[in-house]
Structure formats: structure tokens, C-alpha cells
Amino acid sequence: MQSEPDRLFSRATFLASAGTLQEFPADGIREVAFVGRSNVGKSSAINALAGRRRLAFTAKAPGRTQTVNFYDLAGAARLVDLPGYGFARVSKSVREGWERLVGDYFGAGRPLAGVVVLMDARHPMTSHDERLLGWLNTFELRLLAVLTKSDKLSRSEGTVTLNRTRQNLAARCEETILFSSSSGAGVEQVRELLWRWVAAGSAAAANKRPPV
Numbered sequence: 001m002q003s004e005p006d007r008l009f010s011r012a013t014f015l016a017s018a019g020t021l022q023e024f025p026a027d028g029i030r031e032v033a034f035v036g037r038s039n040v041g042k043s044s045a046i047n048a049l050a051g052r053r054r055l056a057f058t059a060k061a062p063g064r065t066q067t068v069n070f071y072d073l074a075g076a077a078r079l080v081d082l083p084g085y086g087f088a089r090v091s092k093s094v095r096e097g098w099e100r101l102v103g104d105y106f107g108a109g110r111p112l113a114g115v116v117v118l119m120d121a122r123h124p125m126t127s128h129d130e131r132l133l134g135w136l137n138t139f140e141l142r143l144l145a146v147l148t149k150s151d152k153l154s155r156s157e158g159t160v161t162l163n164r165t166r167q168n169l170a171a172r173c174e175e176t177i178l179f180s181s182s183s184g185a186g187v188e189q190v191r192e193l194l195w196r197w198v199a200a201g202s203a204a205a206a207n208k209r210p211p212v
């Protein structure tokens with residue numbers, strides 16, 4: 001039998017692609033945002049969580065039109081794929097586009113259950129990652145660090161990286177999880193944590209309803 005988190009994620013469907021603030025959905029459904037360096041494995045991670053091959057598009061060319069992509073989870077919550085950052089070779093205007101779009105997203109007071117920060121398990125905490133984490137901390141959001149492509153590390157390298165990064169982020173992230181879209185490592189753990197974030201939000205929202 002499927003667990004509740006598995007059931008929720010298996011119902012993910014594409015909802016909308018937005019290139020400007022005005023196009024973001026405005027219905028107040030809680031969101032979990034995914035952010036990370038370009039090519040970190042973000043689209044693959046969203047596909048692995050949903051148990052689908054092509055929900056999010058993988059390996060897009062850097063410098064493509066940047067959009068924020070919204071995925072519906074059975075009307076109960078939403079996954080939000082923010083454009084990747086840290087392109088080495090893109091123009092200033094593309095970088096500025098990223099800052100405007102992602103800045104608009106976080107500055108717009110979205111109903112955020114939390115943010116998943118993806119970093120490559122082979123070299124987490126690059127200067128770009130550090131800057132992003134520092135900036136996200138100013139919003140006082142729940143953060144989960146996901147260390148991608150862990151299949152590229154040996155078991156012992158994975159353990160060392162996980163422990164070091166977890167320690168490093170203890171004050172900033174609720175949890176740090178080793179993850180691989182290829183091997184499936186960490187998929188259940190991430191589903192479970194995000195499901196708790198979303199469920200906690202619904203309970204809080206229910207409690208806030210005025211008594212009838």
C-alpha cells in the first residue's frame with residue numbers, strides 16, 4: 001500500500017509556467033519551492049519525487065527563457081520549480097532576469113510551506129550556494145538542504161559529506177538529506193518531510209478558522 005506522502009506526490013501534475021510576477025497563481029494554496037544552481041539536478045529531483053520521467057524538463061540549455069513552473073499536488077499543495085542560478089557563461093541580462101524573477105517570487109509573500117535548496121553532493125556549499133542560503137535566511141523560511149547526485153559518491157564519501165554539511169547548516173536548515181534521482185536514495189525521506197510541511201500548514205490553517 002502507498003504511504004500518504006507517496007500518494008500525494010504520485011498525483012503531481014503540471015499547472016502553469018510563469019515568466020512574470022503577474023502570472024503567478026493567486027489562490028493561496030501552499031507551496032514548496034525548489035531552488036539550486038543550474039544543472040544541479042533540480043528537474044530530475046522533481047521528477048523522482050513525483051515518480052515520473054518527464055513532469056519537469058531536464059537538461060535545458062542554460063540561458064533559455066526563464067520561468068517559474070508550478071506543479072499541483074492533488075489541490076492540497078504545490079511544488080514550485082524556480083529557475084536555476086549560477087550560470088558561468090550567460091549574459092548579464094539573463095542573470096538580472098533570474099534575480100528579478102526569483103526576487104519577485106520570494107518578495108511576493110507567497111504562501112510558502114518551505115524551500116528545498118539543492119546542492120551537488122560532490123561539492124556542496126559553493127559561494128553561490130552560500131549567497132543563496134544567506135539571502136533565503138532573511139525571509140525566515142523553513143529550509144531543507146538536498147544533496148543531489150549522491151550516486152556519484154562512495155558510501156563513505158556520502159556519509160562524510162552529509163555529516164559535514166548537516167553540521168554546517170544546523171542553524172539554518174531543518175534537515176539535510178543525501179539524494180539521488182538515479183538510485184532513488186533519499187526520495188522517500190524528502191517526500192515524507194515535505195508532506196509533513198504541507199500537512200502542518202493545513203492543520204495550522206484549519207485552526208485559524210473562526211468558530212462557527
Ligand code: GDP
Pocket residue numbers: 036037038039040041042043044045057058059060084148149150151152179180181182183
Ligand atoms: P537542473 O538544471 O537542475 O534541472 O538539472 P537536471 O535535472 O536537468 O540534471 C542535469 C544533469 O544531471 C542531467 O544530465 C541529468 O541526467 C543529471 N542528473 C540529475 N540527477 C542526477 C542523479 O541523481 N545522478 C546522476 N548521476 N546524474 C543526475
